[in-house]
Amino acid sequence: MSNDLVLKRNRRRANLKQTASVFFGRGPIVVISFVILLVFLFVSIFAQLIEPYDPLALDYTIDGKLQSPSAEHPFGTDALGRDVLSRIISGAQISLVTSVLSGTLAAVIGILIGLIAGYFGKVVNVVIMRLVDMMLSIPSLVFAMIISFVLQGGVLGIVVGIGFTMIPTYVRMVNGQVAALKENDYITAAEIVGQKKRKIILKHLFPNCFPSLIVLYTMNLGSAIMTESSLSYLGVGINPPQATWGGMVADGYNCMTTSPWLCFLPGVCVILVVIAFNVVGDSLRDALDPRLRGKL
Amino acid sequence: MKKVICLILALIMVLSLAACTKGQGGNDSENNSSNENKVPNEQGNQSGQGDSENVDDSKKGGTLNIAIESDCTGIAAWTTNGNTTDLICSWPMLESLFTLDSEGKIVCHLAESYEADPDALTYTIKLRDNIYFSDGSKLNAETAKWNLEFTRERSKKAPNLIGELESVDVVDDLTVRLNLSSWNSCLPYGLARECGFMYSKESYDKMGEAAFEVNPVGTGPFIQTSWERDIKHEYVRNDNYWNGSVNLDGVTISIYKTALVAQAALESGEIDVWHNSDFSLNEMMAEKGFTIATGSIYNTTPLLCFNSVNEDEPFSDIRVRRAISYAIDTQTLMDTVYYGLGRSGNQFCVGDYYHTDEVKGYPYNLEKAKELLAEAGYPNGFDTTLTALPSQTAAVTIIKDQLKNVGINVELNIMELSTYAVELIGWKSGMLYHPSSCTPCVPTQLASMFCQGLSGQVLGLTSMDHPDSVDQYLKACLAAKNDEEQLENLRLAQVEMIDTYCMYVPVGEAPLVFVKSPKLHDDGINDACFYSATLATAWKEK
Numbered sequence: 037m038s039n040d041l042v043l044k045r046n047r048r049r050a051n052l053k054q055t056a057s058v059f060f061g062r063g064p065i066v067v068i069s070f071v072i073l074l075v076f077l078f079v080s081i082f083a084q085l086i087e088p089y090d091p092l093a094l095d096y097t098i099d100g101k102l103q104s105p106s107a108e109h110p111f112g113t114d115a116l117g118r119d120v121l122s123r124i125i126s127g128a129q130i131s132l133v134t135s136v137l138s139g140t141l142a143a144v145i146g147i148l149i150g151l152i153a154g155y156f157g158k159v160v161n162v163v164i165m166r167l168v169d170m171m172l173s174i175p176s177l178v179f180a181m182i183i184s185f186v187l188q189g190g191v192l193g194i195v196v197g198i199g200f201t202m203i204p205t206y207v208r209m210v211n212g213q214v215a216a217l218k219e220n221d222y223i224t225a226a227e228i229v230g231q232k233k234r235k236i237i238l239k240h241l242f243p244n245c246f247p248s249l250i251v252l253y254t255m256n257l258g259s260a261i262m263t264e265s266s267l268s269y270l271g272v273g274i275n276p277p278q279a280t281w282g283g284m285v286a287d288g289y290n291c292m293t294t295s296p297w298l299c300f301l302p303g304v305c306v307i308l309v310v311i312a313f314n315v316v317g318d319s320l321r322d323a324l325d326p327r328l329r330g331k332l
Numbered sequence: 333m334k335k336v337i338c339l340i341l342a343l344i345m346v347l348s349l350a351a352c353t354k355g356q357g358g359n360d361s362e363n364n365s366s367n368e369n370k371v372p373n374e375q376g377n378q379s380g381q382g383d384s385e386n387v388d389d390s391k392k393g394g395t396l397n398i399a400i401e402s403d404c405t406g407i408a409a410w411t412t413n414g415n416t417t418d419l420i421c422s423w424p425m426l427e428s429l430f431t432l433d434s435e436g437k438i439v440c441h442l443a444e445s446y447e448a449d450p451d452a453l454t455y456t457i458k459l460r461d462n463i464y465f466s467d468g469s470k471l472n473a474e475t476a477k478w479n480l481e482f483t484r485e486r487s488k489k490a491p492n493l494i495g496e497l498e499s500v501d502v503v504d505d506l507t508v509r510l511n512l513s514s515w516n517s518c519l520p521y522g523l524a525r526e527c528g529f530m531y532s533k534e535s536y537d538k539m540g541e542a543a544f545e546v547n548p549v550g551t552g553p554f555i556q557t558s559w560e561r562d563i564k565h566e567y568v569r570n571d572n573y574w575n576g577s578v579n580l581d582g583v584t585i586s587i588y589k590t591a592l593v594a595q596a597a598l599e600s601g602e603i604d605v606w607h608n609s610d611f612s613l614n615e616m617m618a619e620k621g622f623t624i625a626t627g628s629i630y631n632t633t634p635l636l637c638f639n640s641v642n643e644d645e646p647f648s649d650i651r652v653r654r655a656i657s658y659a660i661d662t663q664t665l666m667d668t669v670y671y672g673l674g675r676s677g678n679q680f681c682v683g684d685y686y687h688t689d690e691v692k693g694y695p696y697n698l699e700k701a702k703e704l705l706a707e708a709g710y711p712n713g714f715d716t717t718l719t720a721l722p723s724q725t726a727a728v729t730i731i732k733d734q735l736k737n738v739g740i741n742v743e744l745n746i747m748e749l750s751t752y753a754v755e756l757i758g759w760k761s762g763m764l765y766h767p768s769s770c771t772p773c774v775p776t777q778l779a780s781m782f783c784q785g786l787s788g789q790v791l792g793l794t795s796m797d798h799p800d801s802v803d804q805y806l807k808a809c810l811a812a813k814n815d816e817e818q819l820e821n822l823r824l825a826q827v828e829m830i831d832t833y834c835m836y837v838p839v840g841e842a843p844l845v846f847v848k849s850p851k852l853h854d855d856g857i858n859d860a861c862f863y864s865a866t867l868a869t870a871w872k873e874k
Contacts, residue, residue, distance in 0.1 A: 092733075094729070094730065094733045096664050096667070096668045096730065101668070102612075115612055115726065116668065116726060116729060116730065185748075189746075271722045271746070271748070272748075275743075275744050275746050276725045276728075276729060276744055276746060277725075277729045277732065277744065287725075290591045290592060290610045290612060291612055291613075292592055293592065293613075293616070294612070294613070294616050
């Protein structure tokens with residue numbers, strides 16, 4: 037191995053170490069949030085393996101319904117005798133799937149449009165940005181609800197609905213970054229040597245937007261989980277009997293005085309995961325952008 | 333001399349008192365001689381006015397606060413849909429010609445008596461002589477004719493409930509004759525709810541339609557003073573109520589959209605009555621001492637319906653429909669969804685009067701279900717969909733779970749009301765779970781749903797088979813000239829619908845629930861059914 041390669045690898049390792057030390061150095065909240073997200077990811081990915089019961093299995097017997105938390109059912113059972121812990125685990129999977137898919141959908145479309153708007157500028161920029169402004173003028177939850185309703189709910193409806201509401205955030209960010217980046221000398225140089233526009237956009241501009249996009253993507257995952265839970269709470273989301281955190285809160289709401297765990301526990305899960313995504317996203321931004329370093 | 337004068341005065345007083353007492357007794361005996369004109373109230377007076385002195389003062393005063401989930405669609409003849417909240421908001425101020433007793437049979441209310449003549453296709457209704465609207469005008473035959481004709485023309489429910497009414501003749505000052513196009517033995521049932529409400533023509537003419545629409549004038553014990561849509565209705569006592577004095581000062585009907593808030597309001601004493609649609613809370617409220625009024629006549633009859641018209645659907649095969657009927661444990665379903673307040677059933681019916689024991693039905697039997705499915709060519713079941721409203725999620729989740737036992741994989745399709753309303757008429761494939769309401773007059777209800785040639789918002793209009801024999805028996809049932817004939821035709825129709833054609837799975841019957849404060853008495857709310865209440869006699873413990 038040449039010395040250059042070893043040096044490069046060492047430099048990369050050192051950078052990674054520095055970024056990690058900045059990331060975790062912001063305080064214990066970041067570490068806790070990071071652990072929450074790791075648990076969330078683990079639970080979502082291995083849901084089927086760790087669910088103590090089938091989340092859809094009913095137990096209509098009087099003894100089976102609305103059981104308080106116990107050793108047998110640590111989070112109790114709901115009005116149809118289903119194990120709440122198993123349903124929360126199953127709901128985590130739905131939350132992860134919808135948030136990742138909708139976030140990715142929004143990122144792919146939003147980044148592409150943002151790169152075009154930012155690089156070409158002028159009329160293209162004006163048209164795209166005014167359309168984005170129009171999209172932003174519609175409350176995101178209402179927008180997602182309409183799209184989801186048109187697509188008759190389900191995972192596809194939710195993913196497309198939430199994804200569309202997040203597109204403007206990517207367009208705006210990428211457009212702003214590209215508008216600044218394209219004034220750099222290396223872009224002018226690339227244009228002078230006759231590089232194709234597609235190559236300039238994808239090879240020079242897009243990679244330079246990446247750090248900010250990672251942060252935005254992470255934070256949007258939290259928003260997507262929140263929106264999915266809200267849609268499911270309103271009954272526009274995933275069809276029952278599939279467990280979703282928002283749907284579980286809605287189902288348990290009226291039993292708040294008799295069986296508070298039914299809405300409290302999935303509600304707490306939503307809060308923890310959304311906060312964790314925001315804190316981690318915030319810390320990532322600080323770690324990747326030295327100008328914003330601070331402590332939580 | 334003074335002693336003589338004193339004696340004479342004392343004698344006059346005694347005689348006056350005796351005369352007064354005799355007068356009251358005379359009225360009572362007069363009323364009692366009629367078979368159907370008793371409208372008792374808490375004070376026991378029949379004609380009412382002038383008896384307020386006898387009323388226990390401790391029962392006087394206070395406001396009755398009722399909570400409902402959503403506001404009514406309307407209370408005027410041409411705006412009401414006759415749904416639960418419409419009828420609740422009508423309780424304080426509107427009364428109908430007939431009402432229902434605890435068994436669900438027709439009894440006269442504003443009418444004194446009625447005569448049915450099936451051969452001449454007429455009903456002759458005699459009105460009470462002492463009925464006054466809250467604006468002081470009298471209810472006479474002319475006003476009744478105006479009301480009935482107006483309702484026939486404008487009421488949304490008229491085609492279903494009094495569709496056969498052709499014209500109304502005034503026979504004398506207190507008698508009207510209803511001329512029908514064809515005989516309908518259930519017509520008085522239609523006149524026991526919104527189609528039988530009597531409104532003041534005088535006020536209608538004076539106020540104009542727009543003002544009358546939101547502030548109609550009836551014969552009830554209260555007068556509406558304000559209506560803030562989606563917030564509350566306020567009513568004050570009608571001091572000239574024709575059926576005796578009224579205990580309460582007023583009534584307020586407020587909208588509590590959230591069950592939890594309504595529950596807290598009831599517990600704190602802010603409201604006295606709550607129309608609760610969340611059955612999971614009833615047991616807890618009963619334990620806390622509140623009264624759970626379910627009524628003797630239930631209101632909801634959930635049905636699992638099949639698309640039997642589409643030849644490509646497995647449901648076009650009667651063996652599949654029967655298999656599904658056998659595979660559903662209706663008792664468990666009703667017990668779970670209605671927390672022990674529902675009753676399972678094998679036919680579309682509420683109450684005992686119209687119930688027939690001749691329907692065999694499909695008692696829960698998984699083996700039989702599997703056998704029938706195998707015979708129909710589905711030994712391993714099949715995939716299908718089940719459409720329902722969000723409020724029915726628990727019920728359809730249980731059905732999905734039970735059908736899994738015979739290999740049928742059901743995908744739930746939960747729809748919002750607006751989409752569901754369209755789907756209800758003609759869902760393209762699979763099944764539909766419909767929490768149908770049912771009037772105590774079961775023949776009217778069945779005929780309005782399963783006869784041929786219907787139009788409008790009819791369940792399964794283009795998705796379900798409407799066999800000739802069912803149509804024939806239901807029409808004969810409505811046209812029956814006596815009770816025996818009516819019951820016999822209904823029996824035949826029920827047997828055809830369930831045993832012969834298995835048109836749907838009748839899951840059972842469920843009540844409307846009103847949770848009432850233990851301090852409220854003699855209100856009559858949901859004693860028999862929710863059509864009317866005796867708010868004139870209601871009183872609250874101080």
